[in-house]
Amino acid sequence: MLESYHLQILERSLDAATLRHRTIANNIANIDTPQFKSSQVVFEELLQQELSGVGGQQKLEAYRTHAQHIAFGNAGSLPMPQIVSNQNNVMQNNGNDVDFESEMNLHARNQIWYNGLTQFTAGHFQKLKNVIQGGGK
Template identity: 65%
Template sequence: MLDSYHLQVLERSMDAASMRHRAITNNLANINTPYFKSQQVIFEEYLQDELNGVIGKQNLEAYRTSERHIPFKNSGGFAMPQLVSNPSAYVQNNGNNVDMDAESAELAKNQIWYNGLTQLTAGSFQKLRSVIEGGGK
């Protein structure tokens, strides 16, 4: 069964997958827009750092002059997905850098990932429900 930390990992992963879906569909919608620069979501590296206990870009804590000051952390101090420009070197004649094949493949991969996350989350809640109800009397 999952504890609150693991549920938070699942929640942030689902947030990242949802954000990635919006970014990819926006990229595909603008495939013929001159000078449009595609975007991608960066999350897995931040999550891996978080899970490994490595202080990365997302977990930097500001210097506080007093213990009474509020700590400077992101929401919950947990890895957050980031939307960044896609560093793709391939640019079409119109200045657009959206690659339909690559974006379509990423969309399919992201959909499979999101479905897996939702199944894992639903299964965890089903187990919790079973425990609460007395193990399926």
């Protein structure tokens, strides 16, 4: 139960949210740096591709409750979050493409997303705790 794909996805999603926070902070810190090109983190799209599979084929292995159960689905690896340079951004006179309002909007969205992930993860462990303690007796 501790090694489930759900928990691995949550862990990787939290990593992506943390990396996104650092990337946004770096973009804001360099708002006045001439020729600075902002970056963004790509993860959710990669995860969606992995979960849905290419050509409709599921890549992740199905969860089995017993080792002798028949396995189905192909075991895939979860994608790593990637930092990519923003393309097609409108540049300022100094060649910098950081938009403060856009970065703050992304920061707020990422903070809400991160908080939701942490609550979901805490709920996962609370359920495990209840099971271990015998259903909360």
